[in-house]
Amino acid sequence: MGGSSLRRLNARLVTVGVLLVLAWGGIGYRLVVVQALEADVYADHGLDQRLQREILAADRGTIFDRDGRELAVTVDSVTFYANPSEIEDPTTVARLLAPLLHQNMLDVLDAISGEGTFAYVARQLERDDADRVIAARLPGIYYFTEPKRVYPMGELTGHVIGFVQADDNQGLEGLEYQYDDSLSGVPGELLVERDPHGRTIPQGEYQVVPAEPGSDLVLTIKTEIQFAAAEALQRAIDRTGAKGGSIVVVDPATGEILAMVNLPTFDPNDRSDADPAAFRNRAVTDVFEPGSTQKVITISAALEAGIADPDTIFEIPTTIERGETVFRDSTTHPSELTVTGIVAHSSNLGTITLGEMLGAKELHRNLYAFGLGQPSGVDFPGEASGLLRPSEEWCAVNCVASTSIGYGVSVTTLQMAMVYATVANDGVWVQPHLVKEIVDGKGTRVAVEPLQRRVIDAATALSMRLMLEEVVSGGTGGYAAVAGYRVGGKTGTTEKYLIDEQRYSEDDVVASFIGMGPIDEPRVVVAVVLDSPRQDDSGGKGAAPVFAEVALAALHQLGVPPDDR
């Protein structure tokens, strides 16, 4: 071996040696950096990959009726989604999946054929339906559980309970919206270390702040009465051809709303085909002119003012002209009527006479005291206050006359129910409410204490009740008679005011009957309002029979013994 080749060999060895030293030095340096200098940083990186911060959803409170029957419940549901990139044969998967989901195959195919890695296939299926899909183990189809709000009574309580948004269970309508803060609770938080398979790493990081469950609501609604009212209203609509209607049943002593029904209605479990207009709880949000049902306020105000007593006789003219308006009675009656007779025959002219004796200011004061022109404060969103202009703004010519008989003012069905509840409750107005108790997550029950105020004297209220009984026993409300019970009430038929056209309709009326029973010590007040009936288009023929049905059912359900026992 020559000297030159030995030098080349040495040079190569030195080169390799240097490279090796550099490589090992680099590795050593990196090792020191990773393991010593920046160890904390990498440890934190690793921990971040394993640590998961999860929001623990609070259980939404349950809504019960007054007897503890569930009206809104939250259950676990299963949502299916697809990862389209994992599905090689979408047509076959759609063909197998569609019947399991009770969906159209093309819709399913459309959902699972899209771009991307996530597409909802079916949301919030109940467990029994979901199990069949899970068992099929279709490629690219996955699922997770999420809470779902379910309403066991469906459309029966749809207007009262309302509904929640499917994504986050936030209340959107009705009591779900009104009491959303109480029902929602407070979400918790879980900090946990998980392995790549999502399993909790034992003895790893684990911190939990438990969620506080939402409060339960116990409503004043009695499901049986609600059902009886809904059935009776549907029969009335079928019979009269009305566009819709509302019924409110109230316990006058407590202000508890025992039933609140509107038709048309909707099923909160499936709103896909529902008309959004049907979501309105019309008994609370929509107004109408009360007409003759409001005469009870004018008459009781006259009694309170000492202008007349139930037996005072008035001569009733054939017409009353105020400006261009000519008022007439729509019923035939003797030319002289007592105040009781005026109520029984629903005499416009007699009531106008008493109203004008009262004067605008006093009439307005009484209307307001009975709750007109202001929200009742019921625990329900979107309550209308109705219209009652200050007496100073009333026209000088005919406003007192028209207001005396329920024109020129607007009210909700609930407001009018509470007017009669005041008469039924010996003259004391009690704030209506739908929630009886709120029960928090620890079981503490907080009862709702409604506001109360005296409106008229107890003696006046009793006189009014006896007059209202005459309406049923010998006046315009004969169809409201309830077998076995002494009941009373008042009919109302008003031409429907067309707001858009600023005129009264020639065809459509609002037919109403509001009454109570038993008359000596009323336990229920029932308000029935029919919108635009085609047959039996008066309060006496259209709405009074509905009152009779609902009042009988309510009295039976409350265990009220008949008067004729």
Added chain:
Amino acid sequence: MTAPARPMAAPGMVGAGFRVEIAHRSGHRAGWQAWTLIGITVTAAFFLMIWSRIALDQTAFQLQEIESQTASAEARYWDLRLEAARLQAPARIIEAAATMGMVYPETLRTIEVAGLGGDGSETEERWVDLKAVLGAQP
């Protein structure tokens, strides 16, 4: 005088040196035993630590499983409550009653027992009275 015969000492088996050597070996063995003992103890502690770790992990997994079962049972509980609520719906009951041939009575009779329905400790006795009245009905 002839010296008594005695065996020649084998190489390495010199009297006094033998004892010393034994003493030396005994100390070495004791040290070896001590180290062995320490080794066994350390090994045992090591395995004990691993075993306890595994036991803790197993318990944690069992706990997770139990929590999962609890959640399932709770979900089932709410499913059943929902089902019970649906079964109590008046519309379903009326339909079922109609299927069974039940009708609402045309005439109603009311039986009134004085004091029944009021508060107080005598309610049970009043119910007894009512049962007696009902029992006397045709």
